[in-house]
């Protein structure tokens with residue numbers, strides 16, 4: 001339906017408020033436009049099904065294990081947060097979304113490929129990635145000058161960069177340096193998987209995309225929602241001041257897992273931001289065979305799109321769902 005070739009892609013891509021489920025979704029049941037698979041790669045987890053999807057997911061989840069989050073990611077989060085905060089000049093203004101993107105890109109680039117913030121190669125990759133992202137959310141018109149065309153070119157440049165890093169590491173491994181100093185995703189897949197080069201490249205790019213886009217939008221949304229609730233800002237500051245005070249007393253400086261667990265109200269703010277912000281509005285599933293689920297028949301080939309945003313904004317589940325209320329997540333209030 002809609003325009004020839006383009007169908008209803010523009011309607012699908014039309015921006016809408018994060019706190020609604022969107023006009024297009026209200027009127028249609030939609031699926032990803034075809035551009036997603038073309039641009040994220042055929043080995044991207046968003047496109048894969050069956051065993052291959054499971055294998056890729058296991059690799060990603062192993063790397064992002066709970067233990068690693070404690071030992072590695074927490075330290076990196078602290079480092080990159082301090083870096084962004086220290087770059088802010090007193091009384092200057094900044095765009096929260098840009099700062100959040102800078103933070104998550106640097107964090108993911110370090111976690112995935114040990115790239116250091118501010119280095120020429122990291123900044124060049126970031127520039128290519130911005131062009132790439134514009135194409136992921138644009139109409140799939142592949143001719144010179146369009147955002148999609150530029151994004152496909154950036155995709156090639158990014159993949160070449162990652163491949164260069166891979167070759168460098170493999171060369172060092174062959175030279176007998178088994179224990180490479182970088183403890184990142186790239187090393188992990190080289191050592192623990194037997195994926196082809198093409199598969200590794202798509203996996204790395206997909207994870208950069210999955211981790212960067214979602215987290216940066218969530219951080220920016222928290223900054224957007226919080227000024228609407230001065231009481232929440234006050235409580236957040238008190239919680240963090242108390243943790244900082246206790247650490248100072250104990251002579252500690254680095255953030256620990258114990259500190260993270262003490263951030264109870266902060267977790268409520270995170271949950272409420274994710275609920276009201278609806279970073280991922282809906283999921284995509286396709287029945288590969290006839291399925292009977294809870295009394296519903298889903299014929300083979302049908303698409304099922306669970307709309308997470310509809311659940312998050314359901315007044316039967318959340319009192320005053322449009323209201324930013326972190327306290328609703330306090331453990332004693334959750335049934």
Ligand code: HEM
Nearest residue numbers: 045046057060064207210211212214215218279280283284
């Ligand atoms: C606020 C931040 C995030 C949100 C809201 C989010 C949201 C989601 C959602 C809704 C899914 C399920 C997709 C589906 O089943 O169709 C998912 C899967 C996944 N996410 Fe995230 N995510 C976030 C952060 C991250 C980060 C930081 C990473 C990794 C670096 C990551 C990696 C993945 C992976 C590997 C999957 C599994 C994909 C699959 O099995 O197909 N995500 N995420």
